[in-house]
Amino acid sequence: MKKLVSHCTAFVTLAMLTLPIGAAHADQDDSLYRALGGEQGIQQLVEDLLFNVADDRRIRHHFVDIDIVRLHEKLSEQICELAGGPCEYTGDDMIKSHTGMGVTRADFNALVEALQLAMDDHQISISAQNRLLALLAPMHGEIVNR
Numbered sequence: 001m002k003k004l005v006s007h008c009t010a011f012v013t014l015a016m017l018t019l020p021i022g023a024a025h026a027d028q029d030d031s032l033y034r035a036l037g038g039e040q041g042i043q044q045l046v047e048d049l050l051f052n053v054a055d056d057r058r059i060r061h062h063f064v065d066i067d068i069v070r071l072h073e074k075l076s077e078q079i080c081e082l083a084g085g086p087c088e089y090t091g092d093d094m095i096k097s098h099t100g101m102g103v104t105r106a107d108f109n110a111l112v113e114a115l116q117l118a119m120d121d122h123q124i125s126i127s128a129q130n131r132l133l134a135l136l137a138p139m140h141g142e143i144v145n146r
């Protein structure tokens with residue numbers, strides 16, 4: 001009996017240790033991912049962001065001679081993952097990606113504007129827009145003046 005009790009205790013402890021991991025996964029908040037239109041919506045959003053960037057005289061010079069297909073893919077993955085979607089970002093870290101580029105605070109703000117324009121065009125709600133911007137804003141330290 002004593003052995004059974006200790007066996008049960010071990011089982012319960014194991015269950016308590018493993019449950020939160022599964023529960024966290026099941027409860028993952030993907031509401032922002034869904035508000036952005038899921039994987040397809042995010043890919044279209046990033047495409048329009050890059051079109052807006054190409055139209056923006058203030059920052060388009062940064063994007064000449066780069067692999068734009070790769071940038072589209074990596075940025076889409078990154079936004080999808082940040083928004084709680086089922087994606088994994090497989091690109092380089094932000095410091096490595098932007099070092100030597102001389103991105104200024106004004107450049108960063110211009111890119112944010114380009115994203116806001118794209119989100120307006122996609123009729124993303126203001127609250128979802130603000131949630132995404134709040135996730136991206138802290139990255140400025142890894143991108144600006146590198």
Ligand code: HEM
Binds near residue numbers: 075091
């Ligand atoms: C929140 C803001 C930003 C985010 C989330 C972001 C994200 C990214 C990502 C995911 C990549 C691809 C990394 C890879 O290839 O593995 C990248 C590359 C790049 N980013 Fe940014 N970025 C931001 C701001 C900016 C700004 C403000 C500029 C310039 C105005 C910029 C210019 C570039 C360029 C030119 C590349 C391509 C580098 C290359 O392929 O050589 N980024 N960025």
